[in-house]
Amino acid sequence: MEPFDTVKYRAICREWASDEYALRGWLAAGEVLGNRLGWHFETDLNPTAMLGWCFGLDSARLVLTLEGDGYLLYDADTDTEHHLRGTEDLSVWLDAH
Numbered sequence: 001m002e003p004f005d006t007v008k009y010r011a012i013c014r015e016w017a018s019d020e021y022a023l024r025g026w027l028a029a030g031e032v033l034g035n036r037l038g039w040h041f042e043t044d045l046n047p048t049a050m051l052g053w054c055f056g057l058d059s060a061r062l063v064l065t066l067e068g069d070g071y072l073l074y075d076a077d078t079d080t081e082h083h084l085r086g087t088e089d090l091s092v093w094l095d096a097h
Helices: 006-016 020-033 087-096
Strands: 039-042 052-055 062-067 070-075 080-084
Touching (some): 020 039, 020 062, 020 087, 070 087, 080 087
16 A cells, blocks of 8 residues: 555645635545545545545445535445544544444
């Protein structure tokens, strides 16, 4: 696995984030997911969610996007959405699953 490139990730977030709030959200998510095995950042998910963290090699099993003041985590295996208030909720969910 290639090490997480924090400098490159920060540059991508600055280029793509819609505002300062989104930038902070993406940077925080990168701190949680950047070095977790199987997670990668995408800049072309779909027309409604251009940015997102994905888990899975061939197809994304989990997809994390920004939502309001937190995150939306979609679990493809169960076809469920999880609304997370921040990176602490994200870490707790990941550790439990």
